[in-house]
Amino acid sequence: xxxxxxxxLIDPFIRYGFLQRALLAGxxxxxxxxxxxxxxxxxxESMIGHGLAHTAFAGVALGLLLDMFPLGIALAVAxxxxxxxxxxxxxxxxxxxxxxxxxxxxxxxxxxxIASLARGFNVDLFAYLFGEILAISPLEVWLSVxxxxxxxxxIFLFYSRLVYMTFDRESARASGIRVDRLDAxxxxxxxxxxxxxxxxxxxxxxxxxxVLPAAxxxxxxxxxxxxLMFAVLNATMSVGLGLLLSYHLDIPASGAVVLLSxxxxxxxxxxxxxxxxxxx
Amino acid sequence: xKIKRFSYLIKSxxxxxxxxACVFGVQAKLRIVTSIFPLEEFAAAVVGERGDVSCLLPPxxxxxxxxxxxxxxxxxxxxxxFIYNGAGLEPWxxxxxxxxxxxRMKTLDAAAGMREFHAGHGHEGHGHGDIDPHVWLDFExxxxxxxxILDLVVELxxxxxxxxxxxxxxxxxxxxxxxxxxxxxxxxxxxxxxIFGGHAAFGYLAERYGLRQMSLYGLSPNAxxxxxxxxxxxxxARKNNVKVIFFEQFVSPELARVIADEVGAEIRVLYxxxxxxxxxxxxxxxxxxxxxxNLENLCHGLIxx
Numbered sequence: 001x002x003x004x005x006x007x008x009l010i011d012p013f014i015r016y017g018f019l020q021r022a023l024l025a026g027x028x029x030x031x032x033x034x035x036x037x038x039x040x041x042x043x044x045e046s047m048i049g050h051g052l053a054h055t056a057f058a059g060v061a062l063g064l065l066l067d068m069f070p071l072g073i074a075l076a077v078a079x080x081x082x083x084x085x086x087x088x089x090x091x092x093x094x095x096x097x098x099x100x101x102x103x104x105x106x107x108x109x110x111x112x113x114i115a116s117l118a119r120g121f122n123v124d125l126f127a128y129l130f131g132e133i134l135a136i137s138p139l140e141v142w143l144s145v146x147x148x149x150x151x152x153x154x155i156f157l158f159y160s161r162l163v164y165m166t167f168d169r170e171s172a173r174a175s176g177i178r179v180d181r182l183d184a185x186x187x188x189x190x191x192x193x194x195x196x197x198x199x200x201x202x203x204x205x206x207x208x209x210x211v212l213p214a215a216x217x218x219x220x221x222x223x224x225x226x227x228l229m230f231a232v233l234n235a236t237m238s239v240g241l242g243l244l245l246s247y248h249l250d251i252p253a254s255g256a257v258v259l260l261s262x263x264x265x266x267x268x269x270x271x272x273x274x275x276x277x278x279x280x
Numbered sequence: 281x282k283i284k285r286f287s288y289l290i291k292s293x294x295x296x297x298x299x300x301a302c303v304f305g306v307q308a309k310l311r312i313v314t315s316i317f318p319l320e321e322f323a324a325a326v327v328g329e330r331g332d333v334s335c336l337l338p339p340x341x342x343x344x345x346x347x348x349x350x351x352x353x354x355x356x357x358x359x360x361x362f363i364y365n366g367a368g369l370e371p372w373x374x375x376x377x378x379x380x381x382x383x384r385m386k387t388l389d390a391a392a393g394m395r396e397f398h399a400g401h402g403h404e405g406h407g408h409g410d411i412d413p414h415v416w417l418d419f420e421x422x423x424x425x426x427x428x429i430l431d432l433v434v435e436l437x438x439x440x441x442x443x444x445x446x447x448x449x450x451x452x453x454x455x456x457x458x459x460x461x462x463x464x465x466x467x468x469x470x471x472x473x474x475i476f477g478g479h480a481a482f483g484y485l486a487e488r489y490g491l492r493q494m495s496l497y498g499l500s501p502n503a504x505x506x507x508x509x510x511x512x513x514x515x516x517a518r519k520n521n522v523k524v525i526f527f528e529q530f531v532s533p534e535l536a537r538v539i540a541d542e543v544g545a546e547i548r549v550l551y552x553x554x555x556x557x558x559x560x561x562x563x564x565x566x567x568x569x570x571x572x573x574n575l576e577n578l579c580h581g582l583i584x585x
Contacts, residue, residue: 132504
């Protein structure tokens with residue numbers, strides 16, 4: 001009986017290609033977001049996903065205006081913004097999130113102006129603002145899978161340097177690690193992840209996929225690797241269950257995914273406060 | 281507030297020119313502004329060379345998500361007659377008419393008579409609640425609209441009445457032909473259902489010719505379709521071995537294509553007709569032509585359940 005109802009739950013994800021694509025792309029993006037998120041949250045850059053997504057909005061609007069692959073242009077714009085944000089952070093003496101704040105609003109403003117120039121595609125723009133899991137193309141699935149693999153490989157290759165830099169930036173610099181290059185690498189990877197995540201949960205909510213699972217993982221894990229694992233677990237469960245709920249309850253996927261992720265975060269937070277388990 | 285003051289300025293300038301024109305005996309052309317393209321075509325068909333007819337909606341814009349800009353308000357403030365669709369298609373309209381504050385400008389609410397028309401044809405009225413605003417997609421109702429435009433135009437410019445009447449009659453005959461052509465073509469069609477990956481614009485048309493519209497979006501394309509709805513339509517398409525999924529001009533064909541790929545169908549366009557693309561404007565594609573193209577496409581994709 002339990003088996004039966006489980007089958008009816010997942011049945012639509014077997015029958016419809018568009019749901020399979022949403023699930024596949026969503027899960028891989030979730031992994032990339034969660035892994036990057038742990039580094040970003042520890043670095044005090046929780047808002048960078050938010051900032052880059054808003055900047056990417058300008059790229060989406062431009063892509064729709066020129067009738068070219070909007071995701072591609074968004075990707076280019078977000079990567080440029082990512083590099084500029086790390087440049088501002090290094091060079092201007094302004095604190096870490098100032099560059100993010102500047103670029104997120106400028107990007108969004110640009111997007112609004114470009115959208116008003118074209119006047120015809122507001123409906124399509126909404127799909128990017130709030131996510132559109134029904135229209136994820138096979139190409140986007142492949143991009144998401146390869147992106148997640150690239151993120152995991154990069155983290156694997158630079159793992160010790162990234163961890164060193166995250167916990168003690170100055171010593172890492174003194175020991176000869178090119179922290180500015182690693183910064184740029186991390187930010188660019190975040191930009192790419194966020195842009196691909198846009199289609200699943202939308203520009204407005206994609207940063208939640210970066211921050212919430214990471215924050216949840218950091219609540220309970222006793223070491224860095226476990227934090228990464230918990231974050232990935234939270235993110236993939238939120239996306240998987242969120243899409244299921246979205247389908248069966250007829251609620252927006254983006255909202256379901258983010259609320260579930262927050263629920264997991266809340267449970268872990270309470271458990272930790274109650275000292276039910278201090279650390280795993 | 282600002283718009284209001286601005287419109288006063290424009291109006292006073294307009295008054296100066298108008299009085300100058302009277303003094304020098306210039307015959308001012310009738311200025312008619314419409315909100316959407318079909319109403320522009322109907323009005324232009326009636327007034328011919330004796331009037332200037334223009335449409336607020338710029339080429340390529342989707343009416344449900346369009347708002348007028350300051351230059352449009354200026355254009356409206358010089359109009360003798362403003363023809364709008366009504367029934368909620370132009371949510372910005374009331375505010376703008378109020379801020380223009382031109383009680384003597386004639387206005388025509390195209391959808392206003394639809395409920396009575398509909399009830400008079402033996403259809404159970406939708407009773408209270410909102411009516412479907414896509415009234416221009418009923419070609420018999422369009423003939424009534426042409427008559428109502430004619431009445432107002434004759435009132436504004438009685439000297440041209442004879443010409444207006446002749447032209448209105450000619451255009452109404454074309455609408456009647458179109459109606460007859462639809463009826464004939466669709467009578468012999470074996471299928472009656474079509475899957476439309478756009479918003480439910482073709483309700484009146486479907487009802488008139490006994491078709492069934494299965495649309496992905498509701499009455500406005502601004503509300504996103506739900507996954508279950510996509511799944512339901514995909515199931516239906518699969519079961520009935522559907523070969524054509526229609527998409528809507530001015531709404532992204534993405535979702536129509538997703539369904540088409542899922543069931544191995546092709547996609548074809550349907551024109552809701554409220555607007556044209558810039559290219560269609562250049563090629564002077566008429567409303568009647570758009571509707572004939574719709575019929576041709578429809579005939580390729582009707583599904584027998």
